[in-house]
Amino acid sequence: MRQEIDRLAGKPVAAAELAKVKTQLLTQALLERQTPLGKGMALGDAILIQGDARRVNQELDDLQAVTAADVQRVVRKYLTGAPAVTIEYTQAAAAQGGAAK
Amino acid sequence: MKASVTLMSLLAALAPGSVVVAQPYETPPPAGAPRPAVIPAPFVQTLGNGLRVIVVERKGLPLVTAELVIRSGTEADPAALSGLADLTATLLTKGTARRTAPQIADAAEALGGQLESGAGWHRSFVSMTVTRPQLAAALDLIADVTMHPRFAAAELERARRLAIDGLNVSLAQPGTLAHLAAVRAAFGASPYGHSAQGTPASLARTRRADVVTLHTRLYRPDNAALIFAGDIDPKDAVALAQAAFGRWTRPATALPATSVSAAQPTARSPLAIAMAGAGQAGVAMAMPTIARAAPDYYAGQVANTILGSGYSSRLNQEIRIRRGLSYGVQSQLDARRAGGTFSVSSQTKNASAPEVVAVMLDEVARMGTAPPDADELAARKLALIGGFSRSLETTEDLAGRLAALEANGVDLAELGRVIGKMDAVTASDVQAFANAHWRAGDLRIVVAGDAPQFADGLRKAYPALLVIPQTEVDLDAPGLTKATAK
Numbered sequence: 001m002r003q004e005i006d007r008l009a010g011k012p013v014a015a016a017e018l019a020k021v022k023t024q025l026l027t028q029a030l031l032e033r034q035t036p037l038g039k040g041m042a043l044g045d046a047i048l049i050q051g052d053a054r055r056v057n058q059e060l061d062d063l064q065a066v067t068a069a070d071v072q073r074v075v076r077k078y079l080t081g082a083p084a085v086t087i088e089y090t091q092a093a094a095a096q097g098g099a100a101k
Numbered sequence: 102m103k104a105s106v107t108l109m110s111l112l113a114a115l116a117p118g119s120v121v122v123a124q125p126y127e128t129p130p131p132a133g134a135p136r137p138a139v140i141p142a143p144f145v146q147t148l149g150n151g152l153r154v155i156v157v158e159r160k161g162l163p164l165v166t167a168e169l170v171i172r173s174g175t176e177a178d179p180a181a182l183s184g185l186a187d188l189t190a191t192l193l194t195k196g197t198a199r200r201t202a203p204q205i206a207d208a209a210e211a212l213g214g215q216l217e218s219g220a221g222w223h224r225s226f227v228s229m230t231v232t233r234p235q236l237a238a239a240l241d242l243i244a245d246v247t248m249h250p251r252f253a254a255a256e257l258e259r260a261r262r263l264a265i266d267g268l269n270v271s272l273a274q275p276g277t278l279a280h281l282a283a284v285r286a287a288f289g290a291s292p293y294g295h296s297a298q299g300t301p302a303s304l305a306r307t308r309r310a311d312v313v314t315l316h317t318r319l320y321r322p323d324n325a326a327l328i329f330a331g332d333i334d335p336k337d338a339v340a341l342a343q344a345a346f347g348r349w350t351r352p353a354t355a356l357p358a359t360s361v362s363a364a365q366p367t368a369r370s371p372l373a374i375a376m377a378g379a380g381q382a383g384v385a386m387a388m389p390t391i392a393r394a395a396p397d398y399y400a401g402q403v404a405n406t407i408l409g410s411g412y413s414s415r416l417n418q419e420i421r422i423r424r425g426l427s428y429g430v431q432s433q434l435d436a437r438r439a440g441g442t443f444s445v446s447s448q449t450k451n452a453s454a455p456e457v458v459a460v461m462l463d464e465v466a467r468m469g470t471a472p473p474d475a476d477e478l479a480a481r482k483l484a485l486i487g488g489f490s491r492s493l494e495t496t497e498d499l500a501g502r503l504a505a506l507e508a509n510g511v512d513l514a515e516l517g518r519v520i521g522k523m524d525a526v527t528a529s530d531v532q533a534f535a536n537a538h539w540r541a542g543d544l545r546i547v548v549a550g551d552a553p554q555f556a557d558g559l560r561k562a563y564p565a566l567l568v569i570p571q572t573e574v575d576l577d578a579p580g581l582t583k584a585t586a587k
Contacts, residue, residue: 020211027213027232030162034495 009080012068025063137520138490143503143513144335148343150351151323155503155513156338157330159496165236165331166496168228169243170504172326173319174220175297176361176439180290182307183577184264184299186220189312191260193218193227196251205246212239218246221297223359223438224508225319230497233332240345247320248349252312265301272300272576275376275383276448279549281576282374283385284442286545289365290579293389293442300576322349324356326507331496361439364389367580371458371546373556373568382454382550383446386461388543390443393436393509399522400530401538405434406485407473407531408464409445413480415464416445424460426453432465438509443539451551455558458546465544468535472528486523 032038046056144156178185194216195202209216212235218227227247231239271277281296288294299307327346329338366388391401409416409432420430430447445465449457473481492498506513548555552568560566575583 016211020213023213023232023235024210027164027230027235030164030232031230031495034162034164036494 005075005079009072009075012072015068018066018068018071022064022066026060029060029063138493140493140499140517142517144338145513146335146339148322148339148347150347150349151321151325152342152346152349153326153507154339154342155326155328155507156333156335157328157499157503158334159331159499161332163233163332164230164496165233165329165333166228166230166500167236167240167243168226168328168330168500168504169247170326170328170507171225171320172223172324172508172510173359174224174508175222175295176292176359176437177315177319178292178295178299179311180292180295181303181577182299182311183295183303184297185303185307185311185315186225187298188257188260188264188304188307189315190218190220190225190227191264192252192256192312193246193250195256195260196253197245198249198251200245202256205242208238208242212242214239216242216246222293222435222508224504226504228497228500230331230495236333237341237344240341244345244349247325248346250316252309252316254309257309257312261304261307264298265304268298268301268304271298273376275374275379275381275549276385276446277383278374278376278571278574279383279385279547280387280444280446282372282549282574282581283387283444283446283545283547285576285579285581286367286370286372286547287364287387287389287442289367291362291364291389293361293364293437293440294579296576302575303577318357321352321356322346323351326504328500328503328507330500330503359438364440365579366543366545369567369581370544371548371559371563371566372581373552373559373566374547374549374571374574375552375568376549376571377551379451379550381448382451382457382548382555383448384454384457384461384546384548385444385446386458386544386546387442387444388539388545390434390441390538391436392438392440393506394438394511395436397530397534397537398436399519400526400534401434401436403478403482403485403523403526404468404531404534404539405432405443406481407477408432408468411481411484413484415467416447416461419460419464420447420449420457424456426450426457426460430457430461436509445544451554452558454548454550454555455562458548458559459562462541462544465535465539466541468539469532472532474528478528478531482523482526486520489519489523 029042033042042056043053046059047053050059141157144158146154148154174186174190194205197205200208205216209229212229212231214229214231214235216227216229218225220226227243229239229243272281285294327342329342333341391398395401406414408414409430411417414432416430416432420426421428427447427449430445432445433443435442435444445461447457447461493502502516503513506515548559549571556566556568569582573582575581
């Protein structure tokens with residue numbers, strides 16, 4: 001897991017992969033906005049979390065504008081550049097026997 | 102709750118300056134006038150190879166669901182191979198002549214959607230919902246898995262193991278087992294009597310050649326429809342359909358006729374299935390019912406909603422609210438192309454099973470003697486119509502509704518008439534439906550659970566009660582027990 005995070009921090013994500021993920025996020029957001037409940041949730045998120053109802057119409061464009069350099073910068077700032085805690089959750093007996101992992 | 106306090110202060114800290122504060126309401130604003138769901142009449146055009154292209158345009162969001170429907174499914178399972186249609190449809194997306202299973206998954210992911218396939222009564226389907234720019238590529242993928250599945254032996258084994266594991270879990274539930282056994286008892290050897298997902302034994306018997314044979318027989322353009330729902334106009338849809346499916350050739354042989362033989366209900370009812378140590382009893386009853394195209398279909402749906410659909414249904418009021426015997430009880434009117442299944446089911450503590458059986462039968466019978474008053478009728482119709490309207494919200498829902506009509510041989514424009522017809526049902530229609538179709542004596546009854554706790558109680562009402570150990574039950578046998586299996 002650490003290796004994959006370090007890889008993202010070390011090298012910009014490939015264009016095809018970035019496009020794929022953007023398509024997925026965009027599609028997911030549109031799917032949710034098909035229902036009145038989904039529209040309400042998107043509006044509520046814009047008002048309560050982002051502080052402006054108008055963000056609901058802007059955030060998908062912002063998502064499309066994200067570059068590989070943006071991704072790398074954020075990974076470096078929040079994932080590799082910040083304190084982290086790792087928890088390993090194993091069964092007691094197996095852990096004592098050293099057989100887990 | 103410390104966490105929520107922290108969250109609240111965080112929100113408060115973010116608020117100043119940037120928030121557009123909506124006018125706070127002391128009480129909810131008054132509801133507006135009801136806005137009926139308006140569904141445009143579907144566009145239909147048949148391609149040269151017989152494929153029906155069906156389009157319902159819905160603008161607003163750049164999304165389109167494409168669903169390829171084969172008008173054959175679970176009813177086509179050979180008697181010894183229950184679950185074959187579902188297994189075949191599941192395997193479509195697990196490899197084609199030019200793509201492996203992981204390559205198909207990757208391709209679907211890159212388009213932002215999920216490629217889904219499966220089978221039900223009278224239909225097998227492959228579907229995907231994508232943004233409009235990805236539609237042509239999505240159709241290419243749907244066409245590839247529909248026309249050129251590889252049915253690799255390793256993928257068959259994997260799918261078989263997964264399905265058998267799932268069945269072993271679900272058939273260990275008293276409610277699931279009782280329901281499937283009641284349906285089998287109601288239909289006997291008729292195809293509607295078998296388990297759509299098959300049984301561990303039928304799946305173990307299934308060979309690759311069976312899958313290939315079903316696919317070759319039934320997956321053909323003159324037995325298929327391609328449904329588009331969403332942001333696409335009919336002209337573009339037909340052009341895309343032609344590009345993706347135009348080369349799909351119609352076989353020279355005639356399409357195999359579909360017929361579903363009539364129900365042959367078993368005389369053995371009620372039946373108790375002994376599941377030693379089961380924590381609860383599953384109580385189920387079933388009987389054959391009307392087809393989707395029947396003129397009293399809508400009266401039947403309203404009657405079913407009054408009887409057993411939703412929290413305020415008569416069954417739930419009596420069994421859950423008044424008597425506290427169960428958290429849930431429901432009835433279902435599953436009307437298909439050649440008839441259908443009416444069923445009632447619940448789970449209760451073992452000792453309460455005889456009482457639940459009696460209440461269910463009483464409530465079914467009462468539908469014929471006690472028609473709903475105006476309030477009950479209005480409330481249950483609102484629940485039914487509201488549920489139907491909510492089932493059309495997404496393009497995927499809309500395509501699914503069209504697929505169901507196509508599978509059941511109903512005029513697609515019916516979709517726009519459903520709400521009006523539901524609304525027009527009267528109390529006397531409901532009573533007439535119940536009297537014509539719900540003779541309680543026709544229900545086949547199965548109770549599955551810890552039999553010593555309920556068998557004596559059931560025998561008081563049914564001295565001839567048959568108790569069968571779970572290990573002797575064979576859902577593939579028309580008579581339900583291994584001894585009578587061919």
